[in-house]
Amino acid sequence: MALINPPAWMQAGSYPARTDRLVIASLLGYPGFLVDEATPMRIRQGVKPSYLNQQLKVRAAPTPNMTVIVSGGYAFIDNHDAGGQGTYVCANDGDVILNVQPAGGAGQFRKDCVIASVYDAETAGSASEWRLEVIQGTYAASAGAAVRPSLPPNAQILADLAIAPSQTSVAAANITDIRQFSVAAGGILPVPSASAPNRPHPGQAMYLTDLDVFRYGRLDGSTNTITPDQNIPWITPSVGTGYTTGGTTAGSPGNRNGPIRYRKVFRDGTPYMEWDGGATRVAGAQTANILAGTLPGPYIPYAVRSVSVARNATAITSVANSNSVVHTVKVDFDTAGAVTLIAATAGDVETTWFSLAGVSYPLA
Template sequence: MALINPPAWMQAGSYPARTDRLVIASLMGYPGFLIDEATPLRIRQGVRPSYTNQQMKVRAAPTPNMTVIVSAGMAYVDNHDAGGAGTYVCVNDADVTLIIAPAGGAGQFRKDCVIASVYDAETAGSASEWRLEVIQGTYAASAGAAVRPSLPPNAQILADVAVGASVTSIAAGNISDVRQFTVGLGGVLPVSSASAPNRPHPGQTMYLTDTDAFRYGKVDGSTGTVTPDQNIPWITPAVGTGYTTGGTTAGSPGNRNGPIRYRKVIRDGTPYMEWDGGATRANGAATTNILAGTLPAQYIPYAVRSFSVARNATSITSVANSSSVVHTVKVDFDTAGQVTLVAATAGDVETNWFSLVGISYPLA
């Protein structure tokens, strides 16, 4: 057991470094992950966040070459050599340039990692220092097959660096920022939903950077989501050739359902797409993409979303009595970013107008 703030009469001129590490750990955050429940003296390690998250950020050289630059900042690294050994504070007070090993030849791709690592002879090995270093990955036959290398046990990963075959410089596009952030017990933790701790302490609040939502820890170890009031503006896209977006007055296109528009909202931490409005289709217009272009990536679902939507009640060619039984048409929201009208033939009059009002689906 380590004494924290012992009485004055018990203080000595020197004490084990582990005492300092445990003091640091006691001031830091809850472990956060179920796997750490067995070692409660651990923290959730990571980089200290800042307004623009520039701390310990890895970037390319101003004139790209085979180096990367690590910005100044602070990182907290837990000792994984031995349980309960405490936490290190790693402070970098200026830009540090790190060398990326020369690329392999044709057909050789690899993924290198930039890390902040701690070596402590008290628990393992002979070195006692912390380093900013690059761990070189093994070669693979393609960029997609390259995997992250094994890392030292006491390390905080900062970036992945994709090293292509025969490249002579590392540009911004080769660097993937994979830092995780951590704060003390009272702070809000900025983190992506994929790397959010599954066991935050009760009341610990996290801001999910990819879904723009807040999550908090409960007493039973689970999490809840705070969904703030949303006033997300609608986006009105241009429609494709042969389509006229809807209006709201008598005689307007789209059966007066208003213009086609969409927006992304958050529901219980999950991003959803909402659609509104309608359009009129000229006979002979293409029955594929309703829009003039494709949706931006952040509005594309992970799987095709199909809906039957209201349309005019005109009979379908070669389908007897269809006008009395068929009043809908299928629309697909696909993974290519298109909104596809699925009709019988491009020249058929079966769809003069259609409505997208009320359509909603999860994006992830």
């Protein structure tokens, strides 16, 4: 049992480095992940957050070659060799160039890792230093089959590198930033949603950089989203071939429902999509994406959302007065990001205009 910050009269001429590490851990605070709950003296290790999160960022050389550059910054890394050993502060005061091993031959793909790692002879091995290094992955028959290599126990991953057969340089497209960020308990943590801690400190706020939302920790270990101002601007996408987006004046496409547009809002912490507007469709343009492209990731539902929307009146065979009724047609909002009109090719169910006004569904 270590005595942290003992009174001056108890100070000796020297004391174990572990004491300093435990002081650092006590200032950084909360573990952050459920797996660490059984070891409460751990912290949520990671890179110190900063404006635009440039600390220890891995980037390609100005003229890409088989090296990468790691920018300056701080990392906080726990000792996982033994329990209760505390946390290391690793400082890099400028750009560091790291060599990437040559690529393999035909059919040889691999995934390398750029890491910050600590080696401490007090708890394991003979080295006592911290390093920025590239760990080479094993070869695989395809890029999708390549897996991350085994890493030292006291390591913080900074980036993955995708290395293809006979590759002669590492460009920005080959680098995937997978840093996680550490923060003192209670501070706001900027982090992508995929690497957000599952047990943040109660009341700790996180800014999810890819979703542009705030989330906070609750007393039971769960999280909830801080509902933002709902005055969220609409996004007006381009429509696909065969469709003309709506207008608002007499004779406009889409039965004057206005242009197709969408936005994401929050209701009791749950993200929802809202749609508005309408479009006119060229006869025969069936089951194609209504939009010119797919929706961005944050606007795609986790499961297909099928809804019925209003369409033009049309006569239905053998149904009296059916041409005076506005009918419906199905639209699928799918997990690939397409918005698909589901209709037949011709006949009674032909669709000339439709409306998305009022369509709403949860994204998660």
